[in-house]
Amino acid sequence: MDFALLMEYGWVLLVLIAIEGLLAADNALVLAIMVKHLPEKERKRALFYGLAGAFVFRFGSLFAISYLVDVWQVQAIGALYLLFMSLNHIFRKVIFKKHGDSQAEADAAAKKVKGAGFWTTVIKVEVADIAFAVDSILAAVALAVALPATKLPNIGGMDGGHFLVIFIGGFVGLVIMRFAATLFVKLLERKPGLEVAAFAIVGWVGVKLAVYTMSHPALAIIPESFAHSSAWKITFYVVLVLIAVGGWFLSSDKEQGDKKPLAAAE
Numbered sequence: 001m002d003f004a005l006l007m008e009y010g011w012v013l014l015v016l017i018a019i020e021g022l023l024a025a026d027n028a029l030v031l032a033i034m035v036k037h038l039p040e041k042e043r044k045r046a047l048f049y050g051l052a053g054a055f056v057f058r059f060g061s062l063f064a065i066s067y068l069v070d071v072w073q074v075q076a077i078g079a080l081y082l083l084f085m086s087l088n089h090i091f092r093k094v095i096f097k098k099h100g101d102s103q104a105e106a107d108a109a110a111k112k113v114k115g116a117g118f119w120t121t122v123i124k125v126e127v128a129d130i131a132f133a134v135d136s137i138l139a140a141v142a143l144a145v146a147l148p149a150t151k152l153p154n155i156g157g158m159d160g161g162h163f164l165v166i167f168i169g170g171f172v173g174l175v176i177m178r179f180a181a182t183l184f185v186k187l188l189e190r191k192p193g194l195e196v197a198a199f200a201i202v203g204w205v206g207v208k209l210a211v212y213t214m215s216h217p218a219l220a221i222i223p224e225s226f227a228h229s230s231a232w233k234i235t236f237y238v239v240l241v242l243i244a245v246g247g248w249f250l251s252s253d254k255e256q257g258d259k260k261p262l263a264a265a266e
Helices: 003-034 040-068 072-096 101-113 119-142 159-190 194-216 230-249 260-265
Strands: none
Touching: 003 119, 003 159, 003 230, 040 119, 040 159, 072 119, 072 159, 072 230, 119 159, 119 194, 159 194, 194 230
């Protein structure tokens, strides 16, 4: 793998890790509140078992999607899902001004599991983890499939380099959700606009996957070369950076007067 290719893969991996971190903050908050009714010793066990199951699911789903990633219908569904998830979240946050949605959703999740036994809670945590994993995997696939091919052996029907990027991104997402989510919760509390920016980036990643889908030889709506062109790659990353920078600087700093979300995540 030459230096330019290594840099491109490294940049995509960094972008994916940043997206995973911001999305993991909300996810970790929900999971923390889902297990808070358990005795303290059982909380960590419930999260561990739930995350272990999610890891197995992510790893297994990667092999499944490696055979389906070149099917344009699968790509189209993934693009539509990412766009819907992004627009739905932004619409609720910006249009309806429901800035307390994450906490409200977490409280609703807590009510559903309140009084549930240990293994019932583990199952519900695992189901939630799997739902979060779908978002993560689709975003990773959208970023990885347009990367140049490597000389690594194929895994399933996917280039080995693409597979490694998606796998590492998913693994890091689980680690962040388990160990580093508190830092991202603090960041989102101080810069709430970053949450909207994160979902805007997810939507922009959905656009990237849509472009890749429309350039599929079976559709040929746009030239196949466009999805791999330097002009489109530069445009994509410039817009991505502008969204991230805008989310940072257009978000006013907030004092941590309300410690409830952070305390729940911890």
